[in-house]
Amino acid sequence: MVPTAAYGGAPDTMARARVALREVVPRLVALVRSVPDPHAISVGAWTVGDVAAHLAHVFRFDTDAVAARPVPDAMVTTAGMAEVNAKMLAEDGERAPSVLADRIATLAGEFDDIAARSRAATVAWLQGARLPPSAVACHLLEECLIHGHDIATATGRSWPIQRHHALLAVEGGVLPLIAALPPTALVNQEKAGSFRARFDVRLRGGGRTLMVFDRGSLTLDAGCARDVDARLSADPAALMLVFIGRQGIAKPLLGGKLAAWGPRPWKLARMLSVISPP
Secondary structure (H helix, E strand, C coil), X not given: CCCHHHCCCCCCHHHHHHHHHHHHHHHHHHHHHCCCCCCCEEECCEEHHHHHHHHHHHHHHHHHHHCCCCCCCCCCCHHHHHXXXXXXXXHCCCCCHHHHHHHHHHHHHHHHHHHHHCCCCCEECHXXXXXXXXXXXXXXXXXXXXXXXXXXXXXXXXXXXXXXXXXXXXXXXXXXXXXXCCCCCCECHHHHCCCEEEEEEEECCCCEEEEEEECCCEEEECCCCCCCCEEEEECHHHHHHHHCCCCCCHHHHHCCCEEXXXXXXXXXXXXXXXXXXX
């Protein structure tokens, strides 16, 4: 298994994440401001207003993490994050799109200022995970991309995700989180059972990662990907949307955004039922 520091810690990752956020956030703010009905259902039971408010909360706790301030007490599992998110939404009644758009813009400016001055090797994130500050920035980028997609889908608007933004979110944010969290955190323990599999994941425009599932655990290995069940070549944006449950696997496979081969590619479908992102 590769140590956390091996992911998300390249010297220029924070600079690239700040540039990406400065490109994405104005679009996100404009999207939130244009929402016609904040009470429209967006994802799950959340309304569009809930999603926008949640984004503001993520900006707040990711900023606090990089600033070495206390962050919410939360378990980074599907159930744990659902609980803390519900608590924050219940405590924050603001759902007006214009107000939330202004709040996100202000928080984005604060984050960028603090991130520019950060010199820490790692900071404390949720569940006590130690992450490079750049990984926190890339997590924030991922949240902007995913929830921008949620809001746009619910309101019939366009939300193109640039490949280099998605690649940075996955390689700089998602992989460091997987490496830093307990190996059981992002796996549905009830569904995992005896499931074991090794996947060589190749991100188009980026690198390769070996994902190892072993009876309820998920670990990463950047070493030689031998004896794998399947190899996956993936457009980063498509992979992100599939992994987070916003898109099924059939459409990107048929459209060439994902390609799978190897002795047991059918295990990829089982993997998607086992993985449980927060």
